[in-house]
Amino acid sequence: MATILVVDDELGIRDLLSEILNDEGHTVELAENAAQARSVRAMLRPDLVLLDIWMPDTDGVTLLKEWASTGLLSMPVIMMSGHATIDTAVEATRIGATAFLEKPITLQKLLKAVDLGLNKAVAKPSSLMAPVKNGALPMVDLTVEVAMTGGSLPEPVVMDMGPQSMRSFNLEGPLRESRDEFEKAYFEYHLAKESGSMTRVAEKTGLERTHLYRKLKQLGVDLARSKRSAL
Numbered sequence: 001m002a003t004i005l006v007v008d009d010e011l012g013i014r015d016l017l018s019e020i021l022n023d024e025g026h027t028v029e030l031a032e033n034a035a036q037a038r039s040v041r042a043m044l045r046p047d048l049v050l051l052d053i054w055m056p057d058t059d060g061v062t063l064l065k066e067w068a069s070t071g072l073l074s075m076p077v078i079m080m081s082g083h084a085t086i087d088t089a090v091e092a093t094r095i096g097a098t099a100f101l102e103k104p105i106t107l108q109k110l111l112k113a114v115d116l117g118l119n120k121a122v123a124k125p126s127s128l129m130a131p132v133k134n135g136a137l138p139m140v141d142l143t144v145e146v147a148m149t150g151g152s153l154p155e156p157v158v159m160d161m162g163p164q165s166m167r168s169f170n171l172e173g174p175l176r177e178s179r180d181e182f183e184k185a186y187f188e189y190h191l192a193k194e195s196g197s198m199t200r201v202a203e204k205t206g207l208e209r210t211h212l213y214r215k216l217k218q219l220g221v222d223l224a225r226s227k228r229s230a231l
Contacts, residue, residue: 001024001025001026001027002026002027002046002047002118003026003027003028003044003046003047003048004021004026004027004028004029004046004047004048004049004050004114005028005029005030005031005037005040005041005044005046005048005049005050006018006021006028006029006030006031006049006050007030007031007032007033007034007036007037007049007050007051007052007060007063008032008050008052009033009052009054009055009056011032013080013103014030014032017050017110018030020107020110020111021114023211024111024114026114029044029046033055033056033057033058034055034057034058034059034060034062034063035057035058037049037051037063038063041067041072045074045075046075047075047076047118048075048076048077048078048114048117048118049075049076049077050078050114051063051064051077051078051079051080052079052080053079053080053081053083053088053092054081054083060079060080060081060092061079061088061091061092061095064077064079064092064095064096064097065095068095068096076098076099076117076118076120077096077097077098077117078097078098078100078101078113078114078117079092079097079100079101080100080101080102080103081100081101081102081103082102082103082104088100098113098116098117098120099113099116099117101113107214107217108217108218108220111218115174115176115177118176119174119176180219183215183219184219184221186205187201187205187215187216187219187221188221190204190205191221191223196223198212198213
């Protein structure tokens with residue numbers, strides 16, 4: 001698992017992101033402003049940074065530009081904002097941001113962006129003021145477009161699975177994606193076997209009901225479909 005730095009001036013946002021990422025097995029460091037972010041970046045060299053744009057001392061885009069210009073942008077940086085525009089997203093991506101998430105951030109989008117960032121090499125921009133060729137806009141990361149339009153990233157193709165069926169898993173892809181496929185199949189199997197009873201599935205899998213609900217939502221398990229397939 002990774003060490004992730006969360007930079008946001010809102011305590012509630014920091015606590016929420018920390019809880020979610022800790023549940024995923026990551027080590028989370030927190031900073032409430034750019035000064036603290038610089039300090040943590042220098043000491044720990046995080047694997048990924050979640051960076052808010054609007055902060056009281058130095059805004060996130062300026063900090064991102066500072067890291068890029070001084071050779072410190074060696075980790076994926078995911079920008080976050082509740083008031084940004086497409087232009088801001090494009091600018092952050094040109095500087096070197098891996099993705100741009102619009103607040104309020106859904107659990108699914110957050111985990112997808114983090115996974116993509118951790119499994120993707122950081123592109124080092126040749127120049128902060130690189131010219132645009134033929135009047136075309138620079139390439140924008142798919143995650144930026146998805147986050148700003150309120151859509152969702154494409155999910156892997158999933159085969160129907162009943163309680164007695166066997167299923168093969170893709171062993172060539174990233175570990176997280178393969179694990180998610182297995183976990184989804186695992187919970188779908190137990191939901192079908194227990195006729196959709198969350199109480200019995202929680203007991204069977206050893207999970208507390210609230211955590212089980214959150215896990216099923218994160219994996220995209222269709223509870224209604226699971227109940228129908230058990231009939």
